[in-house]
Amino acid sequence: MLAEIITIGDELLIGQVVDxxxxxxxxxxxxIGVSVYQITSIQDDKKHILQALMDAEARVDIxxxxxxxxxxxxxxxxxxxxxxxxxxxxRDQSVLDNIESIWKQHVRTQLLQVNxxxxxxxxxxxxxxxxxxxxxxxxxxKEEKVFISLPGVxxxxxxxxxxxxxxxxxxxxxxxxxxxxTLLVYGLGESALAARIESWEDALPKHIKxxxxxxxxxxxxxxxxxxxxxxxxxxxxxxxxxKVIPLIKKEFAGLEDEDGSVEVVIAKQLTKSGTTLAIAxxxxxxxxAERFTAHSGASAFFKGGIVTYSTQSKINVLKVSKAxxxxxxxxxxxxxxxxxxxxxxxxxxxYAIATTGNAGPTxxxxxxxxxxxxxxxxxxxxxxxxxxxxxxxxxxxxxKAVNKALEMxxxxxxxx
Numbered sequence: 281m282l283a284e285i286i287t288i289g290d291e292l293l294i295g296q297v298v299d300x301x302x303x304x305x306x307x308x309x310x311x312i313g314v315s316v317y318q319i320t321s322i323q324d325d326k327k328h329i330l331q332a333l334m335d336a337e338a339r340v341d342i343x344x345x346x347x348x349x350x351x352x353x354x355x356x357x358x359x360x361x362x363x364x365x366x367x368x369x370x371r372d373q374s375v376l377d378n379i380e381s382i383w384k385q386h387v388r389t390q391l392l393q394v395n396x397x398x399x400x401x402x403x404x405x406x407x408x409x410x411x412x413x414x415x416x417x418x419x420x421x422k423e424e425k426v427f428i429s430l431p432g433v434x435x436x437x438x439x440x441x442x443x444x445x446x447x448x449x450x451x452x453x454x455x456x457x458x459x460x461x462t463l464l465v466y467g468l469g470e471s472a473l474a475a476r477i478e479s480w481e482d483a484l485p486k487h488i489k490x491x492x493x494x495x496x497x498x499x500x501x502x503x504x505x506x507x508x509x510x511x512x513x514x515x516x517x518x519x520x521x522x523k524v525i526p527l528i529k530k531e532f533a534g535l536e537d538e539d540g541s542v543e544v545v546i547a548k549q550l551t552k553s554g555t556t557l558a559i560a561x562x563x564x565x566x567x568x569a570e571r572f573t574a575h576s577g578a579s580a581f582f583k584g585g586i587v588t589y590s591t592q593s594k595i596n597v598l599k600v601s602k603a604x605x606x607x608x609x610x611x612x613x614x615x616x617x618x619x620x621x622x623x624x625x626x627x628x629x630x631y632a633i634a635t636t637g638n639a640g641p642t643x644x645x646x647x648x649x650x651x652x653x654x655x656x657x658x659x660x661x662x663x664x665x666x667x668x669x670x671x672x673x674x675x676x677x678x679x680k681a682v683n684k685a686l687e688m689x690x691x692x693x694x695x696x
Contacts, residue, residue: 313455347432558627
């Protein structure tokens with residue numbers, strides 16, 4: 281079963297808004313065995329929307345659109361849907377009741393006619409009630425194909441996908457089981473990794489696909505397959521994983537969580553063992569902490585983080601020795617390790633991460649070369665650090681430092 285995702289909005293095409301909707305929808309479809317054939321972003325333009333719908337209808341079974349369902353004149357998706365299906369708009373009383381209820385409970389301004397008009401939907405559409413907003417979702421079937429239109433507001437769209445779209449699709453279609461397993465590999469580039477596992481890759485069954493997914497400082501190996509015998513697929517993929525791990529034993533850091541983040545793997549390990557984490561950052565400016573706190577449940581293991589960006593704040597807040605800074609530089613293993621140990625003590629945590637470095641493009645309070653970063657990890661038995669040079673691109677340096685800090689912590693956790 282194939283699907284196409286169409287995101288509608290000029291704001292996407294000029295880079296004003298990042299399209300996170302497609303990522304969420306694709307993941308949810310994948311979980312129920314629907315393969316996404318294409319993702320398309322288009323303008324708020326009638327001709328463009330009509331053409332996109334026609335093209336999608338020719339190549340997939342399910343078309344999901346997001347965006348263009350607001351109350352203003354530039355939101356034309358609903359009218360264009362009606363035109364595409366040779367339909368007319370009719371007022372849906374249940375949608376109007378929902379709008380009035382939302383206004384009564386949460387909005388202080390007057391309910392305008394343009395808001396009430398959001399209750400108009402194509403007569404052929406099944407309404408997907410949006411309890412979190414005023415724009416309803418719409419479901420239209422045409423010759424065994426399904427067209428779905430959803431609001432572009434992410435949290436509204438996500439609720440509709442989870443509670444209405446996915447259950448309806450599961451009822452309508454008998455889809456295969458799709459399986460992805462992703463291995464995290466650190467310390468090997470793509471070509472070196474490919475050479476290392478070449479014989480294993482050549483022997484993979486044809487229905488198991490391998491993808492190399494490089495990122496700054498890490499590599500992800502994704503095994504993918506699909507079929508209707510779920511247990512057999514899981515067993516077969518696990519057998520392949522068991523074969524490849526000995527080939528990358530030193531660089532293998534575990535299996536990635538389905539949401540695609542190593543920090544979730546770390547979070548689960550810390551929560552499972554009842555251990556805790558603190559973070560002290562300089563050159564990464566809070567980016568390491570943000571990777572953890574972006575996910576719900578972080579309070580179970582994350583004690584806290586502190587950004588001591590200036591040299592003086594390291595001395596005043598983290599109590600790093602001024603003598604050490606004068607002797608070794610603020611970008612040094614001694615300072616990184618002191619930051620980690622002192623953060624561990626400050627927050628009374630089991631583990632602590634510290635970062636200090638010159639991200640560039642100019643040097644700060646240290647003469648260390650731009651791109652130089654020290655990452656330190658403190659645990660119950662001591663502290664250690666590593667020095668890196670991540671080049672002269674500021675964003676690249678920061679992102680590589682974050683990935684390296686997570687890698688070092690993950691490996692340390694798996695040792696214990």
